[in-house]
Amino acid sequence: MSAPVTGAVAARVLTQLRRDHRTVAMLLALPTMLIVLLWWVFSDVAGDSFDRIGPALLAIFPFTVMFLVTSVTTLRERSSGTLERLLAMPMGRVDFLLGYAAAFALTAVVQSALAVGVAVGLLGLDVEGPLWLLLLVAVVDAVLGTALGLFVSAFATTEFQAVQFMPLVVIPQLLLCGLFVPRDALPGVLGAISDVLPLSYAVDAMDLLTRPDPGLGEVLGDLAVVAGFALAGLVLGAATLRRRTP
């Protein structure tokens, strides 16, 4: 592993993102705009629906957006020959992975800071736990999305195919993460499935952090599960970065 190479990859990915204004908008502004939209949708409804759903969105957006952007970016890297070229150079696969993870983690910090700032400052979402922990959950969640995106890009040959993984990987997790029906009210089988999906734990952590008197131990436990999945995703991703291809 080499820190300069990891840094070079991260800086390069960020430069590429910066050059693509639409992607920057999607990464940074879109989550915030959707949260505002949701707040608006619920604004004439009595009750605390926004407070219930808002935290889940703070977990869902970093994961989904990073998954989408990484799967397309790394697919491009595979098909344009740049990955082959890099692997023929003195570059470790870990440097490549960590470079991507670092670039998207950094993006996630900005993305989540914006979303949390607007949700808390303008829309009145109550966050009881420490804000840094909320940001940390968002970042680990984003790295998870990056790792899974990198992994699935190995199974796509076109950008069209890469995008098709999104409904497959993201939507089931969305349905089972407790956003629509609390996880403990799910039918037994679905509850069990929900227990092995990483997004459930990210949503749980966000949810706890917005409740009065969040147990920090419990939040850290959820965070550890998400981090474990992210690490496993990176290992799986590394396995798909083959120097020798058929």
Place this chain on the structure above:
Amino acid sequence: MTSEQQPGSPPPRHAAARGVVEVRGLVVRRGGRAVLDGLDLEVGAGVTGLLGPSGCGKSTLMRALVGVQRTHGGDVTVLGEPAGSAGLRERVGYVTQAAAVYDDLTVAENLRFFARVLGLRRGEGTSAVDRVLGEVDLAGHRDDVVGRLSGGQRSRVSLAVALLRRPDLLVLDEPTVGLDPVLRQDLWALFHRLAAGADGEPGTAVLVSSHVMDEAERCDRLLLMREGRVIADDTPAAVKAAAGVASVEEAFLALVHDAPTEGGAA
């Protein structure tokens, strides 16, 4: 020796012409078909041209030399080490047939990134970037985004990446496609300068694949391939003499038509 012994013994090779690349019994299957089936060849110092009809396995062979091709048998030795071993990665430069650079970065950003991956420190990197921009004649385009360059300019950016370090072996897959005659002449002069070495430094062995026959005349040695086999391995002059023709193009056509399709000539 190649497995395809030419009628009449091959002319003796210089000691220097051996040993940069040695391929023995290389088998590569792609898409369920043996593309290379027991290939033997050697590449030495100087500029070696790799010629052959489209689809004969030139790119596959080059990928095997740089260690990115999955192989199914045989040995590939490069600079004394098995192809693709970690120690070779900084000693072998490789330019893929399609330009492998980032379309959404500028020329300079691409080069600076690859320079850092190659382990050049900032100062070294900056001077290497300036040098290669001159070598591929793109100094005027350093801040242009690669995606908005012409095809020939993009492939020169890709070539420039491989020149950032002075490798011991440079593997170039059709680097001059789509370039005008002036640029091609400049690049071939550059390949020969690299092969000659400078300031007491040993030269870079250069392996270039090409479809352009007048380029073949500029090589120190030629490897003619057909259907995954080497059908000639000699200097351009000897290849022409053996076929009794005046140009490499005619020799190529004669050899490609005459060589047996299956089983080899031996």
